[in-house]
Amino acid sequence: MTTPGFIRDLRADIGHRLLFLPGVSAVVFDEEGRVLLGRRADDGGWSIIGGIPEPGEQPADAAVREVHEETAVHCVAERVVLVETLPPTRYPNGDECQFVDITLRCRAVGGTARVNDEESLEVAWFARDALPPLRQFALTRIERAAEEGPAWFAPAAFAPAPGTVR
Template sequence: MATPDFIRDLRTSIGRQLLWLPGVSAVVFDDRGRVLLGRRADTGGWSVIGGIPEPGEQPAETAVREVHEETAVRVVPEAVVLIETMPPTHYPNGDVCQFMDVTLRCRAIGGEARVNDDESLEVGWFAVDALPELQDYALTRIKRALEPGPTWFQGMGEEPTAPQD
């Protein structure tokens, strides 16, 4: 995920210390029940689409923007799937961030999936029974998006997602 300008500006004041940030993940399904994934340029791994809200931006707006920016697919958010505070992430440059992730289940309504920016190496639709290798982070979000029921909240009897270091 590219670092937004407002975070770069904050880093000039606070240095590398822990920065608490919101994050939004979008689990996008098409009309065939396939899930949209991107292979990230920063890690080379496949994942659900996500990013950091701009100041004042609502999570649903972030999901719509990020999915379109990264994949050229247009979506409609349908439900909050999961809210989870992630363990701190330590980046190679020394920055430390901790994200509170809001995951939304989204429905694709248009556009053709393609690499649409420099954050992804590949994008594609995958049947849920034929997913590429994914970190637990992405698998948990896809699993929760497939389940009917209420929003899942971390700390309510289950183990947290593993750190992304």
């Protein structure tokens, strides 16, 4: 994932300290029910498409933009699949980030899947029963996007006692 300019600007002021950031992930299905994946240039692994929203950008718009930027596929966001705060990550350069991932189910509406930027080595459609090796992060999101029902989120750790105001 290329570091957006606004984050590079923040890093100039705060150094490597922990940044809490929004992230979007897109599980894109085509008309045959196949899933769009990209093989990442940074680690060589296959994954769903994702990125960081620009300041003021809505998560659905960011997901649609990231899919097109990385794969040349046009899609529409259909629904929120999952919202999850991920564990902090320390990058090789020492930067520390923690993302709140908003995963959206998307439907392809045009374009031809291809490598469209420097973030991917390959881009391809995969049947759900013929996925390449994927991390649990991507597998969970694909499974939840294929299900019908409400968005998944971790239950609140604190619930006020009945009759109390928080």
